[in-house]
Amino acid sequence: MNTAERSKLPPIDGARLWRRLEELSTFTRADIAWTRRAFSPEYTAARAWLREAFEAAGLQVHLDAAGNLIGRRPGRRNELKPLATGSHTDTVNAGGRFDGILGVLAGLEVAHALNDANITLEHPFEVIDFLCEEPSDYGISCVGSRAMAGMLSPDMLAASDGQGDTLGQALQRLGARPEALAEADRRQDGFAAFVELHIEQGPMLEREGLAIGAVTDIVGIRRAQLFFEGRPDHAGTTPMDERSDALVAAACVIRQAQRLARQWSRSTPHYVVATVGRMAVSPNASNTVPGQVELTLEVRSNHAPVLKEFWEVLERRCSPAIERLGVQWRVEPRTHVDPVPCAPLVTAAVERAAQRLGLGCRRMPSGAGHDAMYIAHTGPSGMIFIPCLEGRSHSAVEWASPEQVLAGTQVLAATLLELDRQPG
CATH class of the missing domain: 3.40.630.10 (Zn peptidases)
Incomplete structure (x- = not known):
């Protein structure tokens, strides 16, 4: 042939x-x-x-x-x-x-x-x-x-x-x-x-x-677990200015991750997405200030530096607000696959x-x-x-x-x- x-x-x-x-x-x-x-x-x-x-x-x-x-x-x-x-x-x-x-x-x-x-x-x-x-x-x-x-x-x-x-x-x-x-x-x-x-x-x-x-x-994928340690208190008797609400701290990270991913995907030629796909709150009760939160954050990009820089920028943006809330937080890496x-x-x-x-x-x-x-x-x-x-x-x-x-x-x-x- x-x-x-x-x-x-x-x-x-x-x-x-x-x-x-x-x-x-x-x-x-x-x-x-x-x-x-x-x-x-x-x-x-x-x-x-x-x-x-x-x-x-x-x-x-x-x-x-x-x-x-x-x-x-x-x-x-x-x-x-x-x-x-x-x-x-x-x-x-x-x-x-x-x-x-x-x-x-x-x-x-x-x-x-x-x-x-x-x-x-x-x-x-x-x-x-x-x-x-x-x-x-x-x-x-x-x-x-x-x-x-x-x-x-x-x-x-x-x-x-x-x-x-x-x-x-x-x-x-x-x-x-x-x-x-x-x-x-x-x-x-x-x-x-x-x-x-x-x-x-x-x-x-x-x-x-x-x-x-x-x-x-x-895309490369980087996943980590984030832990937030606040203080559980009575939801009805603890003044707002005296709370250490771990869920509010977690919400700060969630919101900033979304904003950062949207900003970078619009202002750079790179593909960038970020997702919180799992969360555990304790105590998980309507009348108690959340004292502990654990969540999983995943970031994907086709540009390897983004997978590193995203987390660094996220920490800089969130740490001052979380510190003001009186909450401790840490990031534990889980998986990292390069693009x-x-x-x-x-x-x-x-x-x-x-x-x-x-x-x-x-x-x-x-x-x-x-x-x-x-x-x-x-x-x-x-x-x-x-x-x-x-x-x-x-x-x-x-x-x-x-x-x-x-x-x-x-x-x-x-x-x-x-x-x-x-x-x-």
Whole structure:
């Protein structure tokens, strides 16, 4: 087969792809729609279905030591590093029908289309269902992609679900081999390129009437727990000027975090968001001044200095007011993941693929974490976004149309074919 034939876009069967999305979505808890947690019975059954679908598309299928389900298609030059695509099939509770599974099934459809058209790429081609991208009961996310990047540590394997079960034991039940985890590490051999298709999980593409997002970088995330120590007193008899109200101090931080994130996102070219997602108040009573507050603050940005400077500025802005309230406070860091740039090679290929197909496209960051950020340690990595209805995700109302799904999969196929023509 000559170069012109190999560069021809294989016909993507949109009906087949949509049918598979519908079928995989049926593997869900009966009591909570669109819920397929990693390691659950629904997840195990979905994995069995997916293995059969991989095999039906002519892929050679295996489960690696970290529990990633991989379908491989040989290339004309099998000594080359493989091209790869994929995502995950686990969900958060009531997580929706497209987050994760779109990227896996779009990759499967590309493989099936190549098979139907009798097109053999220069590179081997892999479609990967990464294990447990969403936060698990063991407190660890991106389990499979971390392992491929050599970042799944013994401490993580020993993490417990609170009932005595460990992540390592869960991997064994799934058929993985945590004792041989080094076999799943792909850093040495690596990928020629990795491309992940995903719904945007935000409103920008829909708002701008665009079909495709060429992702430039994936945000870093810094989380910390904040503790406020005041003094519990009677709410009716303690004068306002004599209170040490821990909740008022916490409110100061919450308000300033929101103001700072809005200010920086408007005045700088960087993506910045801040969220308080958890809070505990004690005593939690209507007739008692709150004496203790604990909350979790998360900051995300695609610019590493922001993740450091945000906390420093927040402390400077809040400390004087909190001191006047007579409240003590401290910040305890919990997790810190740096931003990951997407490979310019991949981002540019996505843009050209969209242009070739006559689809509107813009460059944009990802505000969510993805498996692609860990796979970036194994070779050039990038992402394609398609719109989702009203930007909603991690929700039962999550939706993308068949036309949007098809367009994204066509861009994925065109991107992979262009990357296949790159040297080496």
